Amino acid sequence: MENTNEMVLEFDSRSQNEGFVRVAVAAFATQLNPTLEEVADLKTAVSEAVTNVVIHAYREKTGKVRIECCVRGKEMTVTVIDYGVGIENIEKAMEPLYTTRPELDRSGMGFAFMEAFMDELEVESRPGNGTIVRMKKKFGCGQSPFA
Amino acid sequence: MKGSVQVKNQSLIIHVPKELDHHSALPIRQQADDIMRHQNIREVVMDFSGTDFMDSSGIGMMMGRYRAVQRNGGHMRAEHVNDRVKKILDMAGIGKLIEISRA
Ligand SMILES: Nc1ncnc2c1ncn2[C@@H]1O[C@H](COP(=O)(O)OP(=O)(O)OP(=O)(O)O)[C@@H](O)[C@H]1O
Ligand SMILES: [Mg+2]
Numbered sequence: 736m737e738n739t740n741e742m743v744l745e746f747d748s749r750s751q752n753e754g755f756v757r758v759a760v761a762a763f764a765t766q767l768n769p770t771l772e773e774v775a776d777l778k779t780a781v782s783e784a785v786t787n788v789v790i791h792a793y794r795e796k797t798g799k800v801r802i803e804c805c806v807r808g809k810e811m812t813v814t815v816i817d818y819g820v821g822i823e824n825i826e827k828a829m830e831p832l833y834t835t836r837p838e839l840d841r842s843g844m845g846f847a848f849m850e851a852f853m854d855e856l857e858v859e860s861r862p863g864n865g866t867i868v869r870m871k872k873k874f875g876c877g878q879s880p881f882a
Numbered sequence: 883m884k885g886s887v888q889v890k891n892q893s894l895i896i897h898v899p900k901e902l903d904h905h906s907a908l909p910i911r912q913q914a915d916d917i918m919r920h921q922n923i924r925e926v927v928m929d930f931s932g933t934d935f936m937d938s939s940g941i942g943m944m945m946g947r948y949r950a951v952q953r954n955g956g957h958m959r960a961e962h963v964n965d966r967v968k969k970i971l972d973m974a975g976i977g978k979l980i981e982i983s984r985a
Contacts, residue, residue, distance in 0.1 A: 750904050750905035750908070751905055753903050753904055753905050754901055754903065754905065775935070775966050778935065779935075779937050779970070782903055782935075782937045783937055783938060786903065786904045786937070786938075786939060789904065790904065839942075840907070840911060840939075840942035840943055840945070840946040841938075841942050842938055842941045842942040842945055842974065843938075844938035844941055844942075844973075844974050845937075845938045847973070848937065848938055848970075848973070851973060
């Protein structure tokens, strides 16, 4: 069995937490000796997932966001969990440029960035119960195919 | 660095903060829209010289202001754009709509 290293964060879905959370996850990833570009990719993906919870999952309300990070070998898994409204049609939600909140200046690029900057992206959701976004990234593999 | 907004002639200059995310985009959007409602703005300049992080919230904020200045017959440009910001702008296809310069 390989060694794993886990970390969990739980915080309120307030926009001022977006910055510290992506920095905290990036700091946890330093054990993998990431390149600057890998750190930037990870931060962007985490920011997208957390911002979605703040804007979409809880809307005007405030709820809890849970982030679970697990490092296994050269790979890190980041799971972002909310208990908000959920997503009716995940396939549609993940299409680039698709947004349900255009009036809030959303561009519908969030999932596209998560997909581009991480190696794997998996979304599970139950309308009325919440959403789980699971992302994986392997570090130390050189350039991402999107560079 | 905190973002700030400034008007020079008919240009609205947005000094983008160090990290342009949902949280920091909100006040910039408000200030910019307030000015654009009351003044004849023909150009929006996004000054990225102090910026090293940006996500889709920055894209949305730029697109909203881009549409507003376009309605007024004006244009938008982005300057002092570093590699990371350039990559995000390119992935969102913004390079086709506005002039982007590294300097
Ligand atoms: N955690 C979530 N809970 C509920 N709905 C979500 C969640 N995450 C995403 N969505 C839905 O999926 C859609 C697409 O998300 P995505 O991040 O790609 O775009 P966006 O957030 O609308 O715009 P942008 O990310 O460019 O600001 C959202 O408009 C929203 O309807
Ligand atoms: Mg989003």
